[in-house]
Amino acid sequence: MFAGENGLQGDPRLKAISEAIRVVPHFPKPGIMFQDITTLLLDHKAFKDTVDIFVDRYRDMGISVVAGVEARGFMFGPSIALAIGAKFVPLRKPKKLPGEVISEAYVLEYGTDCLEMHVGAVQRGERALVIDDLIATGGTLCAAIKLLERVGAEVVECACVIGLPEAKGQCRLNGKPLYILVEPRK
């Protein structure tokens, strides 16, 4: 579900956010038009607007945990968590989190990867938001949802700044609602 079609029609902040994102062709490999959000982070107003839009949406949803996907999810998730009074849980690549973790494998274009979460970070019955900078195939977000559901949390929504065409038309991911601010720039 795109913000510009659901409640934020014509919101000038969305246009500024989209324009602050830089496209880097052929990264990390030929053919990929990489959506670079670091230029958004350089634009204080646009970065603040991005966080504010998510905060306005989630502040009254009783969300107790914001789970951010490493590493760009870390750039957005904590600010949202702080503003809505939720805890922040980092979901990380293997062997980064110390202590006891649970792991969820997911499929890449070639091969598999793995996402980990600390045991005990999230309790049964907690209402969770998953955040990442971008959704492409949804593989990583699906793994994130599974980690949270495995410990008995309820994933309220997945939120991303950018949604690639593969995600368009998908209002839901694994049955979970998806909220996206902008489409990719060409």
Next chain:
Amino acid sequence: MYVYKCVSIYSPPSPSLSCLSDHHNRPLPCVPLSESNPVVHLRETRKRRGSFVVSLSATMSACKDQDPRIHGIKTKIRVVPNFPKPGIMFQDITTLLLDPKAFKDTIDLFVERYKGKNISVVAGIEARGFIFGPPIALAIGAKFVPLRKPRKLPGKVISEEYILEYGRDCLEMHVGAVEPGDRALVVDDLIATGGTLCAAMNLLERVGAEVVECACVIELPELKGRDRLNGKPLYILVEYH
């Protein structure tokens, strides 16, 4: 038994616009300590336009004037023994992030120190610097610049190599993200030997920015990272001995 020492760093008010002062604007306290003496670092910083500025920073343990929020923060940091390898007592800040009040207090302490000091860029070191840096940047009106491991940043980057215990690593920053004259804060969760922070400062200085201060939640003072910062001040909330 692991003992957390409370630490506050005070810099006295300075006539210079570019110097930081303790947000309580109190003179530097002298408190005799049972376990160690206060360590006083005198730093001479030459301002870009040639005038001379002296800033005084002191590390004190168990300071009676410390901010009451510090205790709540230090008790939330979890120590995980023998991670990532035997002998290392890993300082895990993820448990701090699970406590909304303690996490907010952490950010507030940094924001109170840096707001109104004309910091134009907060540079955060991958990946835990990405957790603390952006909320600080947003609150103080600065841009956020991620400093990343090699080949993560798309487009044109500059690289700075640094030495590890065994081998080397590398930190990268986008070309054009930071401009000459930018006043920068470097943020990471922890300073150990100071190697990574040093590389971060070098990246910023190479593009003509002024590193105003380095800020970390935790310091491991025995590793003397503070001495590797080329005289730049370091602000930390908690020491681990």
